[in-house]
Structures are given as structure tokens and as C-alpha cells.
Amino acid sequence: MLQIDRWKRILILGICLLGLLFALPNAFYARVEAHNDAVAQIEATGVETPELAAARDGWPSWLPNSLVNLGLDLRGGAHLLGEVQVAQVYKSRMDALWPELRRALSAERETIGAIRRVQAPEGVLSIEIGNPDQMARAVEIVRGYSTPVTTLTGAGQQSLAIATQGPTLTVQLSDAEKALTDDRTIQQSLEIVRRRVDEVGTREPTIMRQGADRILIQVPGIGSAAELKELIGTTAQLTFNPVVGTTGDAEAQPGLGQIIAPSVDQPNLFYILEDSPVVTGEDLVDAMPASDENGLPSVNFRFNPTGARAFGAYTSANIGQPFAIVLDNEVISAPVIRSAITTGSGQISGSMDFDQANRLAVLLRAGALPAEMTFLEERTIGPELGQDSVDAGKIAAAVGFVAVVALMILSYGRFGVFATVALGFNMLLLFAILSVIGATLTLPGIAGIVLTIGMAVDANVLVFERVREELKTARGPARAIELGYEKAMSAIVDANITTLIIAAILFVLGSGPVKGFAVTLTIGIVTSVFTALFVTRLLTVMWFERSRPKQIEV
Amino acid sequence: MAFRLKLVPDETRIDFFRWQFLTFGISTVLMLASIVVLFLNGLNFGIDFRGGTTIRTESVQPVDVAAYRAALQPLNLGDVAITEVFDPTFGDDQNVAQVRISAQDGAEAVTPQTIAAVEGALQQVDPSITFPSVESVGPKVSGELIQTAIYAVLASLVAISIYIWLRFEWQFAVGAIVSLIHDVLITMGVFALFQIRFDLTTIAALLTIVGYSINDTVVVFDRLRENLMKYKARPLRDLMNLSVNETLSRTVMTSGTTLVALIALLVLGGDVIRGFVFAITFGILIGTYSSIYVAKNVVLWLGVKRDWDKADPKDPKTRKNVSPFEGAEEG
Numbered sequence: 001m002l003q004i005d006r007w008k009r010i011l012i013l014g015i016c017l018l019g020l021l022f023a024l025p026n027a028f029y030a031r032v033e034a035h036n037d038a039v040a041q042i043e044a045t046g047v048e049t050p051e052l053a054a055a056r057d058g059w060p061s062w063l064p065n066s067l068v069n070l071g072l073d074l075r076g077g078a079h080l081l082g083e084v085q086v087a088q089v090y091k092s093r094m095d096a097l098w099p100e101l102r103r104a105l106s107a108e109r110e111t112i113g114a115i116r117r118v119q120a121p122e123g124v125l126s127i128e129i130g131n132p133d134q135m136a137r138a139v140e141i142v143r144g145y146s147t148p149v150t151t152l153t154g155a156g157q158q159s160l161a162i163a164t165q166g167p168t169l170t171v172q173l174s175d176a177e178k179a180l181t182d183d184r185t186i187q188q189s190l191e192i193v194r195r196r197v198d199e200v201g202t203r204e205p206t207i208m209r210q211g212a213d214r215i216l217i218q219v220p221g222i223g224s225a226a227e228l229k230e231l232i233g234t235t236a237q238l239t240f241n242p243v244v245g246t247t248g249d250a251e252a253q254p255g256l257g258q259i260i261a262p263s264v265d266q267p268n269l270f271y272i273l274e275d276s277p278v279v280t281g282e283d284l285v286d287a288m289p290a291s292d293e294n295g296l297p298s299v300n301f302r303f304n305p306t307g308a309r310a311f312g313a314y315t316s317a318n319i320g321q322p323f324a325i326v327l328d329n330e331v332i333s334a335p336v337i338r339s340a341i342t343t344g345s346g347q348i349s350g351s352m353d354f355d356q357a358n359r360l361a362v363l364l365r366a367g368a369l370p371a372e373m374t375f376l377e378e379r380t381i382g383p384e385l386g387q388d389s390v391d392a393g394k395i396a397a398a399v400g401f402v403a404v405v406a407l408m409i410l411s412y413g414r415f416g417v418f419a420t421v422a423l424g425f426n427m428l429l430l431f432a433i434l435s436v437i438g439a440t441l442t443l444p445g446i447a448g449i450v451l452t453i454g455m456a457v458d459a460n461v462l463v464f465e466r467v468r469e470e471l472k473t474a475r476g477p478a479r480a481i482e483l484g485y486e487k488a489m490s491a492i493v494d495a496n497i498t499t500l501i502i503a504a505i506l507f508v509l510g511s512g513p514v515k516g517f518a519v520t521l522t523i524g525i526v527t528s529v530f531t532a533l534f535v536t537r538l539l540t541v542m543w544f545e546r547s548r549p550k551q552i553e554v
Numbered sequence: 555m556a557f558r559l560k561l562v563p564d565e566t567r568i569d570f571f572r573w574q575f576l577t578f579g580i581s582t583v584l585m586l587a588s589i590v591v592l593f594l595n596g597l598n599f600g601i602d603f604r605g606g607t608t609i610r611t612e613s614v615q616p617v618d619v620a621a622y623r624a625a626l627q628p629l630n631l632g633d634v635a636i637t638e639v640f641d642p643t644f645g646d647d648q649n650v651a652q653v654r655i656s657a658q659d660g661a662e663a664v665t666p667q668t669i670a671a672v673e674g675a676l677q678q679v680d681p682s683i684t685f686p687s688v689e690s691v692g693p694k695v696s697g698e699l700i701q702t703a704i705y706a707v708l709a710s711l712v713a714i715s716i717y718i719w720l721r722f723e724w725q726f727a728v729g730a731i732v733s734l735i736h737d738v739l740i741t742m743g744v745f746a747l748f749q750i751r752f753d754l755t756t757i758a759a760l761l762t763i764v765g766y767s768i769n770d771t772v773v774v775f776d777r778l779r780e781n782l783m784k785y786k787a788r789p790l791r792d793l794m795n796l797s798v799n800e801t802l803s804r805t806v807m808t809s810g811t812t813l814v815a816l817i818a819l820l821v822l823g824g825d826v827i828r829g830f831v832f833a834i835t836f837g838i839l840i841g842t843y844s845s846i847y848v849a850k851n852v853v854l855w856l857g858v859k860r861d862w863d864k865a866d867p868k869d870p871k872t873r874k875n876v877s878p879f880e881g882a883e884e885g
Contacts, residue, residue, distance in 0.1 A: 226666045385687050400816075410557075454813070498765060
């Protein structure tokens with residue numbers, strides 16, 4: 001008859017209590033968030049200030065502390081979709097290959113004749129040789145620079161694709177090598193973006209690859225997408241170049257192998273520099289903000305052994321000469337070398353405030369992006385707008401909840417009350433699961449919750465309506481309730497599986513906010529089926545056992 | 555007897571096929587009208603689908619659309635749309651407008667200079683103006699988003715029909731799909747007619763409608779299948795009426811609770827998701843209607859194989875294909 005095993009009851013009640021426990025932190029959102037931040041900060045820095053300790057103690061550490069993540073549209077922040085210009089790397093690879101090939105081909109000038117590089121599309125190296133009859137030999141030499149590529153589709157591919165046409169030999173990266181290069185470029189870009197964003201220390205940024213050559217960046221709490229772009233878009237190419245002279249004329253023609261670069265802080269001052277740097281930022285291992293001997297903001301840096309050796313050799317040979325610290329083709333400062341710097345560390349000082357010094361250190365540490373990024377999509381949501389949406393969503397959810405409850409109780413009396421209790425647990429479980437799996441709640445996600453409130457009672461309605469029908473024919477109320485649950489089952493399963501299919505498609509194909517909607521919808525379906533089938537049933541059985549009604553009214 | 559709110563009387567014997575020419579006719583007309591409106595008006599695509607930039611402005615001073623327009627005129631941004639946003643949740647000194655700029659040249663979303671220029675020009679008109687959100691989508695991405703959206707809707711229709719086909723019979727799957735297309739098409743028609751902004755979240759709403767409507771349809775089908783096994787000799791048309799009547803109070807109740815919750819969100823949820831919520835609310839109304847009036851009519855028209863347990867093709871009763879027209883004359 002109508003009964004539920006003892007262990008099943010304990011399990012159902014246990015799940016409900018766990019739901020309550022894990023949903024609880026969300027009711028004290030600000031306090032728990034402060035607690036989590038304080039714990040993380042104390043762990044990171046090892047310093048415990050009274051404020052941090054107070055924030056930490058604001059929430060007992062033995063209680064769960066996972067919170068529902070708020071999406072960008074609720075918390076405010078910036079969203080960027082960048083496309084990495086992977087083809088730029090092909091070009092630089094070819095440009096780097098050319099001097100080597102020139103040397104190798106020139107060595108056999110007698111057989112293959114004079115060589116010259118001719119105009120070709122970007123990423124393609126075209127070489128014209130003087131003696132086309134000996135093309136085979138030239139190809140052989142070039143092939144020496146190609147290496148085997150191992151890909152998933154099989155070995156045997158070469159890194160260079162070489163073709164000949166008349167006297168012209170064209171070299172470019174093979175498709176397999178391009179694919180590998182693309183992958184490496186994206187990985188590197190991801191890493192650099194991640195480091196730069198992490199350095200400014202915002203909460204839980206999302207940085208992930210999307211498709212073949214795109215990077216999605218979401219940073220909550222940042223002022224605007226433009227600010228974020230500035231942070232990740234700056235290339236921070238640092239070089240140390242010998243100074244040839246200075247000029248006040250921006251149009252001055254520098255000599256061969258020389259470049260002209262403006263000064264950052266002095267208008268109308270331009271430096272003429274040697275084009276090839278002594279050391280570049282790639283040899284940098286560390287950079288941090290500091291103060292110089294006058295107490296002014298500066299950046300201390302350290303070279304790796306290669307950089308230290310080159311820098312040491314140069315400074316000892318050029319005491320008394322100026323050299324320029326160049327960042328993104330602008331001269332930050334051009335100090336005079338007073339003594340040989342062989343320790344491998346140095347200091348950049350110039351006109352900057354502490355914020356700028358900090359930024360510069362971040363950029364130097366992170367290094368340069370391997371290729372440019374163009375931004376295909378950008379969104380900025382102000383924190384107030386997000387807060388307004390959260391507030392409006394809360395009110396709407398509360399009103400919706402009350403209205404649904406009223407409708408249920410008016411329609412089904414005592415059983416409506418049971419359904420209401422189940423709906424309450426449903427909400428708790430939904431928030432508990434969202435918190436534990438670290439899902440992100442978005443504005444459409446709130447709509448998903450409200451929709452769940454409305455639809456969650458569907459399973460109950462199916463059961464109750466069925467019980468009503470069965471009461472007309474079945475022998476006794478217990479049997480009617482039993483049959484009601486039994487026969488409503490197939491409709492409940494079908495109805496919820498179809499909704500799950502939709503949610504899965506939304507999750508796979510959707511992005512950002514839509515994905516958040518799919519997540520809440522999916523979890524909502526699972527929890528509502530659980531609460532409707534098990535919780536209301538348990539409540540019904542418990543009531544039934546206590547009062548043993550001869551007849552019931554649903 | 556305790557008081558019970560009964561949205562639907564205990565026993566109903568409504569003949570849902572009685573007005574089927576009218577209901578089916580209205581549905582057909584609405585679908586055709588939606589197609590016509592979609593072609594004539596087109597959808598008012600948001601930037602997700604056609605690229606461009608939207609800037610939300612907020613100010614303590616009243617919005618002066620003409621002044622905004624005049625300020626942006628010299629910037630030569632091409633097509634600029636400025637609309638004032640009204641919402642019951644706004645305070646007295648909260649005046650919100652939405653500025654939409656069409657996509658500029660190139661694949662990039664927008665240049666920081668353009669945004670700075672627009673913000674600067676608007677600040678000249680109204681110094682207290684703030685910009686709570688700036689969103690920009692490049693033409694490259696918007697093209698892909700359209701594609702993804704179409705895939706999403708098609709994939710959901712295909713997946714649902716396969717599921718229904720596996721769980722029921724192919725006739726049911728056809729009925730379900732026809733009613734889903736009906737719901738999606740008419741909702742899109744309403745969006746085209748009133749030029750409500752159509753963006754990514756609207757697609758999510760359309761899929762939700764698909765999910766809800768199929769939910770309703772499945773409950774009716776489920777009962778129909780049960781009745782088909784219970785009453786082997788009764789005509790399909792009667793069984794359908796019986797099934798719908800039996801499930802009617804559940805259908806109305808669930809739609810009722812869902813609508814109540816959604817209306818709360820529609821009124822109180824703020825303007826940012828109003829389009830989304832509107833689409834779902836409308837879709838649930840139309841979805842409830844279609845599972846009563848569209849899905850099963852199609853199934854009736856196609857007929858159902860009724861000889862699962864005794865495969866006797868000679869038995870005329872078990873092999874009868876009932877057409878809705880035949881049924882209507884009898885009634």
C-alpha cells in the first residue's frame with residue numbers, strides 16, 4: 001500500500017537538508033563573498049590584518065561557502081571576443097627564414113646563380129634564382145630547412161610547402177605546420193591574456209578559447225571594454241637600443257639600420273637609435289614596481305643569463321654613452337651608462353606615477369602577444385544596471401512564487417500546501433546545485449528560475465489531477481494516490497525529457513547569457529522532478545499515516 | 555466540502571473538433587499572415603544579428619530624442635536609431651534611452667574612438683548623462699550568430715521529432731512538429747508585426763516555447779496512447795476528445811501557474827529582459843492552444859495504426875483511417 005521505506009525517507013529528507021545547507025550562503029551573499037575574498041587574500045599574502053580577520057570571521061568557516069556566480073549582465077563588467085590574427089605568425093616565420101635561406105643559397109651561387117627575394121603575398125617567400133636549370137638543387141637546399149611534422153592525421157608531412165614555377169621558387173608553411181602554428185599562437189595568446197588580466201587582480205575572469213582562432217574574455221568588475229582592451233591589447237615590446245643621437249625633427253631621415261623614436265615625456269624630442277636592440281624584453285625574467293633613489297616610482301627588472309651577458313658586454317664597452325629603453329617604439333628614458341651592469345638587473349625610471357609603474361611591470365612580465373588581436377564583439381555592462389536587474393529579478397521571483405503558491409493552495413487545498421513545500425525545497429536545491437557546481441547565473445537565467453517556479457508544479461498538477469480521477473473509480477484514497485503517481489509517471493517523464501533536449505541544445509549552441517538560461521532550466525527540471533515526485537509523496541504518506549483519512553479531497 | 559478553485563469543471567465534454575474548421579482555419583491564416591508580415595516588415599534584428607553598437611544612456615533629465623539625434627548628426631555614423639525606454643520599475647529621475655548605431659566598416663566590433671565620440675556628443679547635450687551599458691558586435695560575428703540561431707531552432711525541432719517518433723508513432727511526431735512550427739512562426743510574426751527587438755535571447759525564448767509546447771502536447775499524446783489501448787474499438791476522434799477533456803484541467807492549471815509567474819516577471823522584471831519574457835509568455839499561450847487544437851488534428855488527419863497487439867489487417871476497425879472532414883460531418 002501507500003508507504004515509503006525508512007531509508008528512502010531519510011535519503012529524501014537528507015537531500016532536502018543538504019539543499020538548505022548549500023543554498024544558505026546565497027542568502028548572505030555580501031558577507032560570504034567578503035569571507036571568501038579575505039580567506040584567499042590571507043592565504044596569498046600571509047598577512048592577516050584586523051579588517052581581513054573581521055571579514056573572514058563574518059561567516060563561519062565550517063559552513064559551505066560556495067556562491068552562485070553572477071554573470072556579467074548581473075554583476076557588471078566587460079566582455080570581449082577577440083580574433084587572433086594567426087596569419088601574422090606565418091609572415092614573421094617566413095621573414096625569419098629568408099636570411100637563413102639567402103645565406104645557404106648564396107653559398108652555392110656558382111651552380112644556382114644569383115638569388116633575390118621577389119614580391120609575394122604575406123606569409124609566402126618567393127625567391128628568384130639566376131639559373132633556373134639548377135632549380136632542383138635550390139629546392140634541395142630549401143628542403144633542408146623543412147622538418148617533419150607529426151599531426152593527429154599521420155606523420156610524413158613536412159613543415160614547409162615548396163613549389164617552383166619557372167625561375168621562381170616559393171616557400172610557405174605547409175597546412176599541417178600552419179595548423180600547429182595556429183594552435184601554438186592561440187595557446188600563447190591565451191596565456192598572455194590570462195597573465196595580464198590576472199595581474200590586475202579582478203575576481204574570476206573567464207578567458208577561454210572559442211573556435212579555431214578566437215579568445216573570449218570576460219572580466220567582472222572592470223570599468224569598460226575599452227579599458228580591458230587597453231590592458232590586453234598593448235603589445236609591450238621592450239627593447240634596449242644604442243642611441244645614435246637626438247633630433248627635434250620628426251621627419252628626420254635616420255641612417256641605414258637606424259630608426260627614429262619619439263620620447264614619451266618630452267614633446268618634440270626624437271631619438272635616433274640603432275635598429276637592432278642590444279637586449280629585448282624576451283630576455284626579461286622579472287619586473288616589479290619600485291622606487292628609485294629619489295623615491296620616485298620606477299620599475300626594477302632582471303634579465304635571464306643570455307640577456308645579462310649581452311647587456312653586461314654592451315655596457316662595459318660603452319661607458320659614458322647613452323642607451324635607450326624603448327617600449328612600443330617610444331623611448332621611456334635614455335640614461336647614460338655610468339658603469340658596466342653585469343648583475344643582470346636594472347631599473348627604469350622616468351616620469352610615471354605608481355599606477356603606471358605597476359602597469360608597466362605587469363606588461364613587461366607578461367610579454368608581447370605573438371600576433372595582433374582584433375575585437376569582434378565587445379560589451380560593457382555597468383554595475384548599477386546589473387544590480388537593478390538582480391533587484392527586479394528578486395521581486396519578480398518572489399511575487400511569482402507567492403502567486404503560484406496561492407493558485408496551488410486554492411486549487412488543491414492540503415495537497416497544494418505539500419506542493420508548496422516541495423516548491424520551496426526545489427528552489428533551495430536549485431540554488432544549492434548552482435552554487436556547488438559554480439554555475440553562472442545570468443539575467444535570462446533568472447527568467448529560467450521564474451519559469452521553473454511556474455513549470456515545477458506541473459509534475460504535481462499531473463499527479464493531483466490523476467489522483468482526482470482515480471478517486472472516482474479506485475477503492476479507497478490510498479489506492480487512488482498510489483495509482484495517481486503511477487499513471488502520471490509516463491507523462492511526467494516524456495514532458496521533462498523533451499524539455500531537457502531543448503535545454504541541451506541551448507547549452508551547446510548558446511553563448512554567455514543563453515547558456516546561463518540553459519543551465520538553470522536543466523537543473524530546474526531535475527530538481528523539480530525530484531521534489532514533485534519524492535518530496536510531495538513523502539509529505540502525503542506522512543500525513544496519511546498520521547491521520548488515516550477515510551476519504552480525501554484533492 | 556472544502557473550497558476548491560476549479561479553473562475547469564470536474565467533468566468536461568467539450569467537442570474540440572466541433573469548431574475545427576474555424577480553429578484550424580484561424581491557425582492557418584495566422585501562419586500565412588506571419589509569413590507575409592515577416593517578408594513585408596522583416597524582423598527588427600538587434601545587434602547580435604546585424605552587427606552594430608547599442609549604448610544605453612541614463613540621466614536625471616528627461617530624454618530629448620531630437621537633441622540626441624542632432625548631437626550625433628555631425629559624427630556621420632550612418633544609420634542611428636534612438637529610442638526612449640519606459641519601465642514601471644524606473645524611479646522618477648531615471649530617464650533611459652537606447653542609442654543604436656549600425657555596424658561600421660570592417661570586421662571589428664567598434665573603435666574606441668567612435669564610442670568616445672558618441673559619448674562625448676551626448677554629454678554635451680546632457681552633462682548628467684551616464685552610460686550603464688555599451689554593447690557592440692562586429693558584422694563577422696553577427697553573421698555566425700544568425701547561423702547558430704537557425705541551427706539551434708532546427709536542431710531542437712529534429713531532436714524533438716525523433717524523440718516523439720521513438721516514444722509514440724510517426725504520426726504523433728508529425729503532429730508535434732506542425733504545432734511547434736505553428737508556435738514559432740506565429741511568435742516570430744508578432745515580433746515582426748510590432749517590431750520588437752529580435753536578438754539572441756529571443757532565440758532562447760523561441761526554444762523555450764518549443765520545449766513548453768511539446769511538453770503540453772506530450773501530456774495529451776500520452777493520455778491518448780493510454781486511451782487507445784484501453785478502448786480499442788472507439789473511433790480515434792472520440793478518444794482524442796476524451797483525452798483532451800481528461801487532461802484539460804491539468805493543461806489549464808499548468809499554463810495558469812506558468813503564466814502567473816511569467817506575468818510577474820513581465821511587469822516587475824525590468825526592461826532589459828522584457829522582450830525575452832514577452833516572447834515566452836506569448837509562446838506559452840499559443841503553445842497551449844496549439845497542443846489542444848493543432849497537434850492532434852494533424853494526428854487525426856494522418857490516422858494512427860491501432861493494431862499493436864493483434865496484427866490483423868483484415869479487421870476494418872483496427873485499420874480505419876479517420877479523416878477530420880468525415881468526423882466533422884458526423885458531429
